Amino acid sequence: MPKIVDHDERRLELVDATWRIIARLGIEGATMREIALEAGFANGALKPYFPTKDTLLTFAFRHVFNRTNGRIREVTAGKAGIPALRAFCVEVLPLDAERVNEARIVVPFWQKAINDPDKAAIHRESMDQWHGAILEYLNEARSQGDVRAAVDDSAIAGHLLNMLLGAQIAAALAPDGQADPGLNGQLEAFLTLLQAGS
Incomplete structure (x- = not known):
């Protein structure tokens, strides 16, 4: 058989x-x-x-995104506001060898997405989803009085998302798949600024 x-x-x-x-x-x-x-x-x-290698890269990008989202669901379950936002960011940041390898899949995908409308659409949909999740956590934090920054939440969400994506690029370029030990500190500094206000 x-x-x-x-x-x-x-x-x-x-x-x-x-x-x-x-x-x-x-x-x-x-x-x-x-x-x-x-x-x-x-x-x-x-x-x-x-x-083709191209179809494999697209599948790998989707798999990275889905895998990250699975981790995010686990660590944000039962959380709201700043704790949920922190947990979300920690799962996206390339803080270990596995997530550095994920970054090394994502960055070449972005390069191809520059000239490929289908790949660009996949990226845009993914980032819209993350932007929406960040906005939700920020709205919760603001309603709880934990975010006092005098900046629009949509702008904050965009800034944070760009910080997370920039960390992916830095990780992909790091030697020997090394994670950046300063990323957690940068995240905490950003969250402190949100809570301190202006």
Whole structure:
């Protein structure tokens, strides 16, 4: 009897292999051949799942985003306001090797999204979702009296989101997949400014 293949599991194995290759060799070194070899598959075995490297990169970006959102749901459950905002940001920040590797997937995707309207739309939808979540936490914090900054919440949300995305770029460029030990301090300083007001 032939072995039943779990196609979703196979795709995730390929994405994990992609992350490992990008972490070691960069995006240009992540050829379909290298990814297949890393995953323990024949080169041609990737075609039914990802016909091109581009489709694999898009899937990997979506997977990073969904995985991050899964972590966010876990750590923000039962929280509101500043505690929820802090937990959200900590899960997005590249504070360990796994999240640095995620950043190394996201940054090449952004590069391709510059000239690809479909990828740009995926990025925009993702960031709209995060912007909305940040706004929700800020509104809760302001109604609780914990945010006193005399700045519009939408502007604060945009500023914070840009800070988080900038941290992704810095992590992708860091040597040997090192996380920046100063990111937590920067986040806490930003939250302190929100609570201090003007």
